[in-house]
Amino acid sequence: MCQLKRAGRRQAPAFLVVTAALVAVSPAAAQVDIAGNWQPRQMEDAYYRGGPGPRPGEAVGLPLNEAGTLRAQSHDVSSHDGAPERMCKIYGPDLIYSGGGNHAQFVKDVDPFSNEIVAWHNRHEFQSSESTYWMDGRAHPDDLAPHTFQGFSTGEWVGNALRVTTTHLKEAQLIRNGTVRSDKATIVEYWIRHGDYLTNLTIVRDPVYLTEPYVKSWNFVRNNEPDMQGYTCRPREEVADWVPGTVGHYLPGKNPFLEDTASKTLVPVDALGGGADQMYPEYILKLKNMPKPSAKPAEPVR
Amino acid sequence: MNVMARATGRTSVIISSAIAVMTALSVGLAGQGRAGQAAGQTPRQIAPIDLTGYWVSLITEDWRYRMITGAKGDFPGIPLNAEGRKAGLMWDPARDEAAGEQCKAYGAAAIMRMPMRVHVVWDSDNALKLETDAGTQTRVFSFASTTATAAAKPSWQGTSVASWDLVGGRGSASQPGGGLKVITTNMRAGYLRRNGPPYSANAVMTEFFDVVREPDGTEYMVVTSILEDPTYLNGPLLSSAQFKKLPDASGWNQTPCTAG
Numbered sequence: 001m002c003q004l005k006r007a008g009r010r011q012a013p014a015f016l017v018v019t020a021a022l023v024a025v026s027p028a029a030a031q032v033d034i035a036g037n038w039q040p041r042q043m044e045d046a047y048y049r050g051g052p053g054p055r056p057g058e059a060v061g062l063p064l065n066e067a068g069t070l071r072a073q074s075h076d077v078s079s080h081d082g083a084p085e086r087m088c089k090i091y092g093p094d095l096i097y098s099g100g101g102n103h104a105q106f107v108k109d110v111d112p113f114s115n116e117i118v119a120w121h122n123r124h125e126f127q128s129s130e131s132t133y134w135m136d137g138r139a140h141p142d143d144l145a146p147h148t149f150q151g152f153s154t155g156e157w158v159g160n161a162l163r164v165t166t167t168h169l170k171e172a173q174l175i176r177n178g179t180v181r182s183d184k185a186t187i188v189e190y191w192i193r194h195g196d197y198l199t200n201l202t203i204v205r206d207p208v209y210l211t212e213p214y215v216k217s218w219n220f221v222r223n224n225e226p227d228m229q230g231y232t233c234r235p236r237e238e239v240a241d242w243v244p245g246t247v248g249h250y251l252p253g254k255n256p257f258l259e260d261t262a263s264k265t266l267v268p269v270d271a272l273g274g275g276a277d278q279m280y281p282e283y284i285l286k287l288k289n290m291p292k293p294s295a296k297p298a299e300p301v302r
Numbered sequence: 303m304n305v306m307a308r309a310t311g312r313t314s315v316i317i318s319s320a321i322a323v324m325t326a327l328s329v330g331l332a333g334q335g336r337a338g339q340a341a342g343q344t345p346r347q348i349a350p351i352d353l354t355g356y357w358v359s360l361i362t363e364d365w366r367y368r369m370i371t372g373a374k375g376d377f378p379g380i381p382l383n384a385e386g387r388k389a390g391l392m393w394d395p396a397r398d399e400a401a402g403e404q405c406k407a408y409g410a411a412a413i414m415r416m417p418m419r420v421h422v423v424w425d426s427d428n429a430l431k432l433e434t435d436a437g438t439q440t441r442v443f444s445f446a447s448t449t450a451t452a453a454a455k456p457s458w459q460g461t462s463v464a465s466w467d468l469v470g471g472r473g474s475a476s477q478p479g480g481g482l483k484v485i486t487t488n489m490r491a492g493y494l495r496r497n498g499p500p501y502s503a504n505a506v507m508t509e510f511f512d513v514v515r516e517p518d519g520t521e522y523m524v525v526t527s528i529l530e531d532p533t534y535l536n537g538p539l540l541s542s543a544q545f546k547k548l549p550d551a552s553g554w555n556q557t558p559c560t561a562g
Contacts, residue, residue: 032469044541045363046379061365159350159479160469161514192524194467194481194510199526199542201514216362217524217542265366266373279360281417281436282553284369295373 031157032193034120037228038104038220040097045216049098053176056257059274060267062174068209069273073255075178079239079248088233090127090149092172094187094204097218099126103228104198104220120155120162125228133164140167147183161190161201174204174214179274182208196222212276262293269293344427345445350468350480351513353422353430356554357523357545361417364495368417371562372497379541380499386534393498395562405559408437409458409492411501414509414525414543419554430464430482437559443484456503460489467510481512494529494539496562502533521547 042050057073064072080086091098103125109118120133133155140152151169155162166187174181185206192199198220203213242248250256262269268290277283361368364379375391382390398404408416418436425431425442432441443464454461468480486507494501510526522544529539 041540043379043381043539047366048363051378060369061362157479158514160467160481161479161512163514188516190512190514190524192481192510192512192526193469194483194526197510197526197528197540199510199512199524201512201522201524201542201544203516203522213520214362215360215522215544215546217526217544219526219540219542221540266370267366278365278369279362280358281361281419283361284417287370 031117032160032162034106034162034191034193034198035108036106037223037226038106038198039223040102040104041219041221042098043219048175054179055261055265056177057255057272058177058261058265058267059175059179060265060271061278062179062274063210063212063214063276063279064179064274065209065211068179069275070252071209072177072179073258073273074250074252076248076250077177079242079246080178081248082239083242083246083248084235084237087235087238088127090129090172092149092169092181092187093131093151093153093166093189094181094202094214094216095173095175096124096126096129097200098176102126103223105228123228126231127233128231131164131166133162140165151187158190161192164189164191180209181206181214184208185210198222210276212279215279259293263295266293266295345464345466346424346427348466350466350478351482351511353482353511353513353523354424356419356421356548356551358419358548358553359415359417360522360544360546362544364415367495367497368415372495374497376497377495377499380494380539381536382499382534383536386500386531389500389534390498393493395498398561404561405437405439405458405492406561407493407496408434408439408559409501410441410460410462410486410489411505411507411527411529412492412494413437413439413441413459414527415495415541419548420545421551421554435554435556438556443482454488456488456490458490458492460486460507462486481510484509484511500534501529501531504533505529505531505535523547 048054056075056077059069059072062068096102097104105123105125107121107123109121110116111118118134118136120135122131122133124130129150131150131153133153135155138154140154145152145168147168147170149170149172151166153164153166155164157163166189169183169185169187171180171183173179181204185204188203190201192201200218200220201215202217203215204210205213258269258272261272268287270290271278271287277286366372374393377387377390398406413434416434416436418434421433423431428445430443432443433439439459441459441462443462445464462484464482464484466480467483468478486509489503489505491503492501493499508528511523512526513521513523515521524542524544526542527540529535
């Protein structure tokens with residue numbers, strides 16, 4: 001018995017060797033170098049992104065619940081966003097590439113001894129903000145930790161994609177007309193590089209304002225120019241009759257711009273407020289049964 | 303042989319086995335090389351992602367131009383040159399319908415942004431087939447470039463040459479990941495959207511099909527497209543469309559092309 005125990009102890013190193021060997025050869029996901037500057041191409045959703053932005057009350061294709069639609073359509077863009085304290089409000093990671101000429105600059109932190117990538121820093125030209133993707137396996141902080149506009153992000157490689165999970169966000173816009181997601185949202189991003197092209201797939205989950213994940217994508221092209229422009233938003237008063245301390249809004253059903261939005265976008269008023277069913281092809285049949293808006297198309301945008 | 307000797311012998315065997323396992327796995331992975339393809343393996347066998355099955359498009363972008371037909375001349379985001387804009391303003395859906403050209407917005411350069419379901423299957427070990435319910439179109443992505451590029455009559459879906467765009471493979475322990483790269487030529491001239499922005503028969507489209515799997519099991523496919531058209535575009539048109547995987551064919555509803 002005693003000899004057997006000693007034999008067992010002698011086998012321990014062998015088991016360690018086996019374990020180490022298997023760990024050493026267990027497949028790791030492919031990593032791709034995404035360091036450098038990437039310029040977004042705002043060719044899809046050009047109205048929403050680089051262009052003038054969605055019209056008041058327009059939230060088509062967004063899986064909003066009733067509260068999300070109500071919030072979107074009660075938003076008074078000029079008096080709310082025009083207030084000095086909100087004029088320079090930062091976009092979250094799910095909207096940050098909507099700014100004109102907004103580069104993404106990826107910089108990596110490397111452990112000098114192991115050469116492992118500890119973190120990716122995704123620096124945004126627009127609003128000079130930054131997201132840090134921790135790659136060292138650390139956990140997300142507890143629920144009481146502070147929330148920020150870029151949140152807390154961890155990353156891991158899955159296949160050919162860098163998957164980034166972000167929590168601890170502040171409430172922020174989903175699109176540029178006051179349609180929001182809450183500070184309880186979680187954002188998952190996949191960064192996928194194919195040569196000089198970089199694709200970002202963004203999935204937003206929000207228990208407060210969304211009924212389904214909101215999935216969208218962004219496209220980037222490699223840019224060898226190393227510099228990014230600074231961001232110089234300076235709060236100032238732009239609304240002539242703005243009263244300090246007020247929060248601009250429309251009461252439910254009182255947004256005076258919905259008819260105008262419908263006639264300029266050719267989207268029926270009843271469809272402007274979004275909803276998960278709008279993301280799917282079958283919604284075309286519903287649209288056909290809705291009263292068509294009186295067409296008053298806006299000036300075409302090239 | 304006493305117990306000690308047997309134990310020592312087993313230790314040696316285990317260490318030897320571990321080295322053998324490590325060597326075998328290393329060789330197996332390294333043998334795939336950067337391209338991940340061992341000699342004699344078919345594209346189907348080395349596929350880094352599974353594109354097969356039913357997928358539904360998630361129309362969360364360009365909704366105004368995909369779910370409804372935009373106004374004539376409203377072409378935001380498309381880098382049309384002067385000729386392209388001029389051609390776009392000539393759009394006449396009634397004329398297209400009368401001429402039997404109602405599939406002009408369902409060609410390869412536009413079809414992936416249609417609201418629709420797609421069904422992907424392996425047509426052979428060397429070709430993937432993608433069918434659409436909207437417009438009832440079929441695209442074939444052939445990995446056998448010599449046959450795929452053979453002269454063929456231009457068609458709405460053109461001729462597509464496929465390859466796996468693999469990454470990783472550094473060191474023996476790295477598992478290659480990747481997506482599908484498809485280059486399509488030989489297309490009939492068509493529309494980039496339902497309201498008439500054109501692409502010509504000279505257009506060349508490069509696409510990347512990638513699949514991601516969420517921790518809850520949901521799978522998304524994102525199709526990144528780069529369209530180059532010296533006739534009607536000032537520069538490449540870059541976009542990406544996303545799809546969600548479906549468990550079955552529910553909702554599959556093949557419909558013919560319609561103009562406008």
